[in-house]
Every structure is written in structure tokens, then in C-alpha cells.
Amino acid sequence: xxDMTPTREEREARLEGMGCKRKRVEDVRFTxxxxxxxxxxKLPGMLHGDFVRSPHAHARVKSINTEKALKVxxxxxxxxxxTLKTVNLAWMPTLAGDVQMVLADGxxxxxxxxxxxxxxxxxxxxDDGINAVEVEYEALPPLIDPFKAMxxxxxxxxxxxxxxxxxxxxxxKHHNHIFEWTVGDKDLTDAAFxxxxxxIKELISYQRVHPSPLxxxxxxxxxxxxxxxxxxxxTFQAPHVIRTVVALIAKLPEQKIHVISPDIGGGFGNKVGAxxxxxxxAVATIVTGKPVKWVEDRMENLxxxxxxxxxxxxxxxxxxxxxxxxxxxxxxxxxHGAFDACADPSKWPAGFFNIVTGSYxxxxxxxxxxxxxxxxxxxGVAYRCSFRVxxxxxxxxxxxxxxxxxxxxxxAELRLKNFIRPEQFPYHSALGWEYDSxxxxxxxxxxxxxxxYSELRQEQAAKRAAFKRGETREIMGIGVSxxxxxxxxxxxxxCDILGIAMFDSCEIRMHPTGAGVxxxxxxxxxxxxxxxxxxxxxxxxxxxxxxxxxxEGNTDTAPYGLGTYGSRSTPVAGAAIAMAAxxxxxxxxxxxxxxxxxxxxxxxxxxxxxxxxxxxEKFLGMKDICxxxxxxxxxxxxxxxxxxxxxxxxxxxxPFGAYICVMDIDVDTGVYKVRRFYALDDCGTRINPMxxxxxxxxxxxxxxxxxxxxxxxxxxxGNVLGGSFMDFFLPTAxxxxxxxxxFTVTPSPHHxxxxxxxxxxxxxxxxxxxxxxxxxxxxxxxATHIQMPHxxxxxxxxARDLGVIKGAGAAA
Amino acid sequence: xxxxxxxxxxxxxxxxxxVEPRTLLVHFIRENLQMTGTHIGCDTTxxxxxTVDLNGMSVKSCTxxxxxxxxxxxxxxxxxxxxxxxxxxxxxxxxxxxxxxxGFCTPGMILRxxxxxKENANPTEEEIRFGIAGNLCRCTGYQNxxxxxxxxxxxxxxVEFQEAAE
Numbered sequence: 001x002x003d004m005t006p007t008r009e010e011r012e013a014r015l016e017g018m019g020c021k022r023k024r025v026e027d028v029r030f031t032x033x034x035x036x037x038x039x040x041x042k043l044p045g046m047l048h049g050d051f052v053r054s055p056h057a058h059a060r061v062k063s064i065n066t067e068k069a070l071k072v073x074x075x076x077x078x079x080x081x082x083t084l085k086t087v088n089l090a091w092m093p094t095l096a097g098d099v100q101m102v103l104a105d106g107x108x109x110x111x112x113x114x115x116x117x118x119x120x121x122x123x124x125x126x127d128d129g130i131n132a133v134e135v136e137y138e139a140l141p142p143l144i145d146p147f148k149a150m151x152x153x154x155x156x157x158x159x160x161x162x163x164x165x166x167x168x169x170x171x172x173k174h175h176n177h178i179f180e181w182t183v184g185d186k187d188l189t190d191a192a193f194x195x196x197x198x199x200i201k202e203l204i205s206y207q208r209v210h211p212s213p214l215x216x217x218x219x220x221x222x223x224x225x226x227x228x229x230x231x232x233x234x235t236f237q238a239p240h241v242i243r244t245v246v247a248l249i250a251k252l253p254e255q256k257i258h259v260i261s262p263d264i265g266g267g268f269g270n271k272v273g274a275x276x277x278x279x280x281x282a283v284a285t286i287v288t289g290k291p292v293k294w295v296e297d298r299m300e301n302l303x304x305x306x307x308x309x310x311x312x313x314x315x316x317x318x319x320x321x322x323x324x325x326x327x328x329x330x331x332x333x334x335x336h337g338a339f340d341a342c343a344d345p346s347k348w349p350a351g352f353f354n355i356v357t358g359s360y361x362x363x364x365x366x367x368x369x370x371x372x373x374x375x376x377x378x379x380g381v382a383y384r385c386s387f388r389v390x391x392x393x394x395x396x397x398x399x400x401x402x403x404x405x406x407x408x409x410x411x412a413e414l415r416l417k418n419f420i421r422p423e424q425f426p427y428h429s430a431l432g433w434e435y436d437s438x439x440x441x442x443x444x445x446x447x448x449x450x451x452x453y454s455e456l457r458q459e460q461a462a463k464r465a466a467f468k469r470g471e472t473r474e475i476m477g478i479g480v481s482x483x484x485x486x487x488x489x490x491x492x493x494x495c496d497i498l499g500i501a502m503f504d505s506c507e508i509r510m511h512p513t514g515a516g517v518x519x520x521x522x523x524x525x526x527x528x529x530x531x532x533x534x535x536x537x538x539x540x541x542x543x544x545x546x547x548x549x550x551x552e553g554n555t556d557t558a559p560y561g562l563g564t565y566g567s568r569s570t571p572v573a574g575a576a577i578a579m580a581a582x583x584x585x586x587x588x589x590x591x592x593x594x595x596x597x598x599x600x601x602x603x604x605x606x607x608x609x610x611x612x613x614x615x616x617e618k619f620l621g622m623k624d625i626c627x628x629x630x631x632x633x634x635x636x637x638x639x640x641x642x643x644x645x646x647x648x649x650x651x652x653x654x655p656f657g658a659y660i661c662v663m664d665i666d667v668d669t670g671v672y673k674v675r676r677f678y679a680l681d682d683c684g685t686r687i688n689p690m691x692x693x694x695x696x697x698x699x700x701x702x703x704x705x706x707x708x709x710x711x712x713x714x715x716x717x718g719n720v721l722g723g724s725f726m727d728f729f730l731p732t733a734x735x736x737x738x739x740x741x742x743f744t745v746t747p748s749p750h751h752x753x754x755x756x757x758x759x760x761x762x763x764x765x766x767x768x769x770x771x772x773x774x775x776x777x778x779x780x781x782x783a784t785h786i787q788m789p790h791x792x793x794x795x796x797x798x799a800r801d802l803g804v805i806k807g808a809g810a811a812a
Numbered sequence: 813x814x815x816x817x818x819x820x821x822x823x824x825x826x827x828x829x830x831v832e833p834r835t836l837l838v839h840f841i842r843e844n845l846q847m848t849g850t851h852i853g854c855d856t857t858x859x860x861x862x863t864v865d866l867n868g869m870s871v872k873s874c875t876x877x878x879x880x881x882x883x884x885x886x887x888x889x890x891x892x893x894x895x896x897x898x899x900x901x902x903x904x905x906x907x908x909x910x911x912x913x914x915g916f917c918t919p920g921m922i923l924r925x926x927x928x929x930k931e932n933a934n935p936t937e938e939e940i941r942f943g944i945a946g947n948l949c950r951c952t953g954y955q956n957x958x959x960x961x962x963x964x965x966x967x968x969x970x971v972e973f974q975e976a977a978e
Contacts, residue, residue, distance in 0.1 A: 023907055023908065023910075024907065024910065026915065027906065027907040027912060027915075028899075028907070029915075030912055030915030030918050031899060031903040031904075031906050031907055031912065031915075031918060031922065032849070032889065032890070032892070032893055032899070032903065033847070033848070033849015033850070033888065033889030033890050033892075033919045034849065035849075035915045035916075036848075037848075037851070037916065039842075039848075039851075039852065040842075040848035042843075042846070073813075123839075124813075124832065124834065124835070212950065213914070213916075213950055214851075214853040214859060214861055214914070214916045214917050214948065214949070214950050214951075215851070215853065215914070215916045216853075263914075263915065264914065265851070265853075265914045265915070265916030266913075266914040266916060266950050266951055268950070297855045298853070298854040298855050298856065298859075299855070525914055526913035526914025526915065526916075526951045527913070528913065690910050691910070693910075694910045694913060694951075694952060694956060695913075697952055697953030697954075697955050697956065698913060698950070698951045698952050698953045699953075700953055701952075701953035701954070702950070724854070724856050724858070725854050725856060725858035725859060725948070726856065726858065730858075730859075730948050730950070732941075732944075732945040732946075732947075732948065732954075733940070733941040733942075733944050733945055733947075733949075733954035733957065733958065734941045734942050734945040736941075736953060736954050736955075738955065739953060739955055
């Protein structure tokens with residue numbers, strides 16, 4: 001060997017494979033304004049469509065007059081439910097087995113519901129047309145409070161299914177009832193409660209919020225009347241699913257539908273579903289023969305497409321007097337709005353909420369979820385979480401704190417006492433899951449040591465004493481949260497969307513010069529897949545990541561995949577990449593054996609090529625193998641070097657983490673200050689630590705927003721009060737806390753590279769950490785549970801209700 | 813609606829167009845000039861994705877009519893690279909410090925940071941956080957955006973960038 005021979009470290013570094021903080025390839029275009037988002041798509045002759053929307057939450061539509069609108073300069077067409085009925089598209093199926101109006105058919109069921117679709121030469125003319133459409137309404141009594149949805153005298157919202165006794169998920173108990181979903185053993189759980197030393201019971205609500213990515217939902221539909229081909233550019237987190245949905249509901253041959261998701265400006269669950277705008281734009285392009293663009297404005301986004309949460313959870317824990325949990329009982333009242341359009345796998349009407357036993361060894365548990373209709377927008381998406389997992393984590397993490405308070409135990413100590421122990425993995429939970437791996441005690445203890453948890457508690461005790469002596473008006477809260485997520489949906493045995501198993505896919509095609517392209521069923525919305533997927537391939541086949549181009553979002557070129565949401569891309573698509581890469585390497589090994597004149601078994605993999613065991617100088621690199629595959633493949637072997645993998649995961653993955661939040665609250669103003677936030681995440685094998693850290697920062701910021709301010713609130717008339725960024729809290733840089741990140745690594749035993757996914761963990765674990773900090777701050781004054789969001793006003797109100805504000809009195 | 817002829821300077825070049833009086837500057841830039849790097853995120857002046865530099869000020873171009881910008885000197889993200897086409901200090905800082913994810917807020921954020929550093933060549937973390945509070949980001953949590961701007965400030969000032977310890 002001469003001095004020019006690169007060392008092993010140099011060869012590894014050149015690959016920029018897994019574990020490396022590779023800079024993102026996407027950023028070169030994004031930092032120069034050269035991203036290509038849907039609203040950047042401009043096709044010749046393109047028209048713009050926009051909606052007439054309902055001012056009422058619940059009303060009969062008596063008439064729609066489009067005559068004046070059609071005379072507005074630039075307006076070419078106005079679609080109504082009557083138009084859509086001619087193509088059988090006035091209603092569309094939802095992902096949750098319900099149906100949803102595309103345009104108001106006889107009634108409107110929530111404020112801002114789509115009533116008519118105006119198509120015009122530009123977006124200004126479309127707006128003129130909207131103002132000229134005349135709609136006559138007859139207001140009906142609105143149903144806003146989900147707790148009144150199943151009252152005997154509650155108004156009938158869904159006349160289309162009023163007499164239907166069975167829904168997509170079993171029997172319905174009332175005309176506004178959607179489903180009841182039960183899991184677990186009720187009798188054994190009741191028995192555990194009957195003999196419990198200590199019990200707690202609390203209604204824990206998780207308010208309605210919205211994912212609100214900075215780019216709203218949008219599409220451009222273009223129909224070619226000659227060929228019958230429909231091309232749809234859209235902000236789709238799951239482009240293949242959209243193609244199949246369009247094929248099924250528009251009765252178009254699937255090979256003539258081309259769905260393209262270009263760059264997406266954030267998704268967070270908002271861009272999974274199918275919305276009336278997509279259907280109307282598709283119909284409008286077929287009707288007019290010209291491309292039609294639909295772009296939501298922000299108010300439309302916040303008030304119509306896909307809210308999240310709105311879960312009202314009554315949690316009960318049974319425990320021994322020394323703090324060992326013996327049973328968990330949860331009932332959820334789920335407000336689904338006017339149509340059940342939740343984006344969950346088909347068989348899971350409440351998503352994976354049965355992860356609600358969390359990180360704790362509950363011997364028995366029982367869960368029941370009732371879904372109801374109200375006069376609110378449909379949705380129920382997984383806003384930066386796996387399906388209903390953040391609701392479950394919030395429920396159990398709040399309930400554990402309430403139990404700790406009742407027992408007089410430290411909340412971290414209670415958690416350590418009840419954690420699933422490392423030797424119990426794979427662990428079968430009382431509500432039916434098999435947790436793949438975990439080491440909760442190590443993570444919790446590391447978090448406590450790093451934050452000097454016991455010193456924080458001492459400081460808190462001193463501050464509480466000072467508060468009681470009247471020396472300070474500030475209270476200190478320490479929020480502990482330990483979450484277990486369930487992501488990577490999912491195994492075909494129990495996960496599908498509209499009947500399509502939730503696998504994911506990767507096709508790798510190597511080129512003769514040692515470069516290649518990887519096409520994916522996943523679709524990044526900012527997660528940096530073009531960077532990280534290439535890193536997996538680099539490590540697996542020894543080709544530098546820079547030489548691998550990753551393509552996503554074109555259904556004509558990419559293999560079928562179920563898309564990116566619910567932290568499923570690394571667990572499912574990431575596995576498909578590794579499996580496809582291993583097929584490439586297996587063929588490469590045959591080529592190397594032939595060229596090096598040895599048996600395949602005599603070769604060993606060495607970073608970027610194959611070496612003959614015991615003969616280190618006999619080596620063939622992957623770059624050379626790529627050339628040979630196209631130049632002189634072994635006799636009898638097909639030329640070329642490519643592979644495709646469709647990966648059906650054997651199980652979900654279960655990332656976990658320990659978060660600690662320290663907060664100070666001024667009781668007289670309610671103003672809080674997040675003094676410290678520490679987040680330890682265990683997402684198994686780490687592909688790109690820089691990107692993981694970025695994901696954690698972003699998820700924590702969204703958790704901060706939810707816990708401390710976000711709410712899509714409705715007044716009694718059903719007017720939505722969170723419809724702009726003035727009213728809906730998006731934190732700025734100035735109020736966002738500083739984040740401290742940390743990690744442990746417990747690989748998933750069933751995943752090809754041991755990775756578990758991380759994008760949504762910080763939202764799942766972050767919300768309870770903030771909320772527990774606020775509740776912990778107030779607990780010594782007598783509070784048990786204060787509902788989110790904990791904005792300044794609510795903090796002040798909590799203090800007032802506890803009677804600690806002089807002159808303000810306590811609440812009646 | 814009758815159209816008005818407007819001229820302005822965008823990224824150093826004289827441009828012109830016919831616009832309705834109600835045409836927003838952001839639509840003029842994106843649709844007439846076909847420079848789509850400037851984005852629209854909220855329509856209500858909150859998010860800052862449409863931020864451009866106009867006559868030496870950061871301006872949200874969704875809240876200004878194109879006719880109001882007649883005669884103005886405007887810089888958009890398309891004019892932010894170095895003259896030789898390489899990434900400018902801010903663009904490089906955002907990439908090196910992982911100051912972006914989906915990229916949608918990035919052009920507005922970079923344009924705002926560009927003006928901030930003209931106003932204050934060596935801002936503290938708090939001054940940066942306050943200075944970019946008119947621009948929302950949903951992905952990054954801002955921490956790495958702050959570092960990106962610090963990186964750029966150091967590079968412009970010719971000093972070595974030192975990341976603050978956590």
C-alpha cells in the first residue's frame with residue numbers, strides 16, 4: 001500500500017453514510033428560492049378555482065343563484081352540488097369509512113363549509129365571482145358541545161344517515177353517534193379497581209388544534225381531453241393513495257392519472273386527506289378542458305381542512321398505596337365534527353389510542369372511545385404524531401402526575417417504579433401491543449441526572465415556602481414526561497388505507513459510473529429524505545451519498561407507497577431502502593466473486609466493496625462493480641444493477657423519551673417563562689444526528705404552541721374563533737424557548753437498520769411536559785388538573801380560581 | 813378592471829408590467845415576473861414568507877399593492893446569491909446550521925435576516941430572535957435559524973463563527 005491509499009476512516013467519511021451529520025442536499029435550491037411548490041406550477045391557460053363558503057354552522061341551503069356570478073368578467077363556471085351530481089361526485093368517501101359532502105347538498109354542517117366553486121381566469125376574478133353568488137340559507141340550531149351530541153333532543157346533523165343503525169365501525173347508539181370502539185378486559189379492570197388502595201379519576205381534555213403548515217393545501221389539475229389523462233400536482237403527503245382515491249371515485253383508469261407532489265411546505269398531517277378543493281379542481285378541469293389551480297388561503301386552511309385532537313378523556317388509575325399501578329380505565333369522547341374524515345388506518349377508528357398504557361406495566365386496562373358528530377369542520381388528523389398517539393401520551397402522562405400528587409410521591413419516582421423493565425421486552429401491553437424494545441430506566445435516570453432533578457425539587461420547595469411567606473409572587477413548575485410512541489404503520493395484518501396494506505417501497509437503480517437513483521413511496525415535506533435516504537444506501541452499498549439521487553412524489557416513476565405521516569417513513573420506507581440496497585449488494589457479491597475468482601462465501605464486505613477473506617489485497621470496489629454489471633456481467637447473469645423492495649413491517653416501532661421542563665409563572669399576570677427544556681429521545685439507530693436534532697427542535701416548538709396557546713375554538717353559534725394567525729398561536733422566535741437535546745440508543749430488533757423514527761416524538765412527549773410543568777407549579781396551591789392551553793390568561797385564571805390573587809376573589 | 817403600467821427595479825434589473833390597482837406586490841413578483849421564490853403563507857401579514865427588501869426596508873409583499881411599489885428598488889431571494897453565483901453568507905449559514913427544513917419560510921427569513929444584519933452587524937441572540945419575530949417557521953423551532961444568522965454575521969464580519977455551548 002502506498003501513502004495515497006485512503007484509510008478506513010477516510011473511506012467511511014467519503015460515503016457520508018448513516019450516523020453522519022450530512023448537510024442537506026435540498027438546501028441548495030431552497031436557500032436560493034428555487035424550490036418548486038404547488039403554487040409555483042403555472043400551466044398554459046391555467047384557471048383558478050375558489051370557494052363560496054357557508055357563514056352558518058348549521059343551516060338548510062334553500063337556493064343557490066349563480067346567474068350574476070357567471071356574468072362577472074373572467075368567471076367561466078360555477079360548480080354546485082347539483083353540477084357534481086351529474087358526475088356522481090357531490091359526496092365523496094372519507095378515509096374513515098364515512099362520506100363527506102364535496103359541495104353543500106341541501107345543508108351546511110359547519111362554518112366555512114364549501115358551498116360552490118367559482119372558476120375564473122385568475123384568483124382575483126374568482127374572488128369577484130364568489131361575491132356575486134347568491135345563497136339563501138335557513139339557519140338551524142347548531143350543535144357545538146360534544147357532551148350534548150347524544151342528548152335525546154340533540155338536533156339531527158347527518159340526515160343522510162339518520163336512520164342508519166350501523167356505521168363503518170359497528171353499531172351507532174344515537175343519530176349523532178359515529179362509533180364506539182372498545183379494547184381490553186372490562187371485568188378484570190373493574191376487579192382491579194374494586195380492590196385498589198388508591199384511585200384517581202380526571203377528565204383530561206385535549207383541545208381542537210390545527211397542524212397549519214406554512215404552505216396551505218393546494219393543487220393544480222390538468223385534464224387532456226384527447227388522451228383522457230389527468231395530471232394532478234398537489235400538496236400530497238401520500239401521492240399514490242390520492243391517485244387510487246381519484247381512480248375509485250372519479251371512475252378514471254388509474255394508469256391515466258398522474259399525481260405529482262413537488263416540494264411541500266410542511267405537512268404535519270394536514271396534507272394526508274382528500275379535500276373538496278381537489279375534487280372540485282379535478283371536475284373543473286374536465287368541464288373546462290383547461291388546467292385549474294386551487295390554493296387555500298390561511299383562514300380556509302385553519303377552519304376547514306383537517307383539525308387535530310378534540311379528545312375528551314376521562315382517565316382512571318388504580319394503584320397500591322405504595323404506588324404500584326394495578327389498572328387503567330379510559331373513556332374518550334371524540335369530537336369528529338360534521339363528517340368522520342379522520343386519517344387513520346381503516347380498522348382503527350381511534351387510531352392507536354390504545355397505546356394509552358404508555359411506558360408503564362399496567363396488568364389490566366380497559367378503553368372505550370365514542371365518536372360523535374358536531375357542527376364543526378371534519379378532520380381528526382395526526383398532527384405531528386402517529387394516529388391519536390399524542391392524545392394517549394397526554395392522557396397517561398397527566399394521569400400519572402395526578403396519581404403521584406394523590407400518593408404524595410415524586411412524579412419521576414412514580415414513573416421509575418412502574419416502568420416496563422428492560423427484561424420484559426418484547427412487552428405485551430394490556431391493550432394489545434407488542435412493544436419492540438426499550439430501556440426506560442436508563443433514559444429517565446439520564447434525564448434526571450443531566451437536569452439535576454433533585455436540586456430542582458429542592459429549589460422548588462424553597463420557592464413554595466417563600467411564596468407562602470409572601471416573599472415572592474412567582475411559582476415554579478417541573479414538568480416530567482416519559483412517553484412511548486407507536487409509529488411505523490404498519491403491518492399488513494392490521495393496517496390498511498382503503499384496503500391497501502401499509503407497506504412502503506424503494507427502487508434503486510445503479511448507473512454504470514457508480515452513481516444511482518433511488519425512487520421512493522415516501523414523500524418528504526421538510527424531513528430531508530433526499531439527504532437521509534441516500535445515507536442509508538451509502539452505508540449499505542458503499543457508494544457515496546452524493547452519488548445517489550433520491551426522487552419522491554411522482555406516481556409515474558416511484559414504486560407504490562403509502563406516503564409520509566405518522567413517523568412511518570424511517571420505520572417502513574427506511575427499511576425498504578435497506579432491503580433494496582441489500583438486494584443490490586447481493587448481486588454485486590456474485591459479480592465480485594466471479595471477477596475475483598473465488599466463491600461468494602469467501603468474500604467479506606468492507607465499507608465500499610468486497611474483499612477476499614484472508615487476502616486483503618484482493619478487493620473489488622462497488623464503483624467498479626457497477627461498471628462490470630453493465631459491461632461484462634458474469635456468464636448467465638442478467639446485465640444491470642437494480643432492485644426494488646416493498647417492505648411489509650413485522651411490527652410497529654416504539655420510540656421513547658424522557659422530557660423535563662422547568663417553568664416559572666407569575667401568578668398575578670399569568671406570564672410564564674420556560675427556564676429550561678431538556679429532551680432525551682431514543683429513536684433507535686440514528687441516521688443523521690443533525691436532522692434528528694432539527695426534527696426535535698421543530699416538534700418541541702409545535703408542542704410548546706399546543707400546550708401554551710393553540711386552540712381552534714367555537715362560540716355557541718358555531719363561529720370559529722381560531723381562524724387566522726392573529727387568533728391561532730404560532731410562536732415566534734422571540735417566545736420560543738431554547739431546546740436542549742440528548743439521546744440514548746436502543747435499536748429496534750425487527751427493523752433492518754434498527755431505526756425507529758423520531759419526527760413526531762417531540763410533539764408527543766413535549767405537550768405533557770409543558771402541561772405537567774404548569775400543573776406542577778399550581779399543585780401546591782390545591783390544583784389537580786388545569787386544562788390546556790396554558791396561555792397567560794388561563795394561568796392567571798387558574799391562580800384566581802385557587803384564591804391566590806388578592807382582590808380578584810375566587811371563581812364562583 | 814383597468815390596468816396600470818408600473819416599473820420598478822428588482823434584483824438590479826428594471827422591470828415593468830401591467831397590473832390592476834388591487835394586484836398585490838407578491839402576486840406581481842410571483843406571477844408577472846415569474847420569480848416564485850417569494851412565498852405566500854397567510855394573507856394577513858403574520859407569517860413573513862413573502863418578505864422582500866424594498867428601498868432598504870423589510871416589507872411583507874402580501875400587504876402592499878404593486879402600484880405602491882412603482883419606482884422602488886426591490887431585492888428578492890433570487891437576488892441574494894453572490895455575483896459569481898455561489899451561496900451568500902446567509903444562504904450558506906442556513907445550510908451549514910440546518911436553519912431550514914421544508915424551505916417555505918426560508919426566502920422570507922433570509923431576506924429579513926439580510927436587512928437585520930444591515931441594521932445591526934453583530935446582533936445578540938436576543939436581538940436576532942426579536943428581529944425575526946415577524947417571520948414564522950413551523951419546522952425548525954428557530955434555534956438553528958438563530959445560529960444560521962450568527963454564522964452569517966461572523967462570516968460577513970470576517971471573524972470565526974463559534975457556536976454557543978448548550
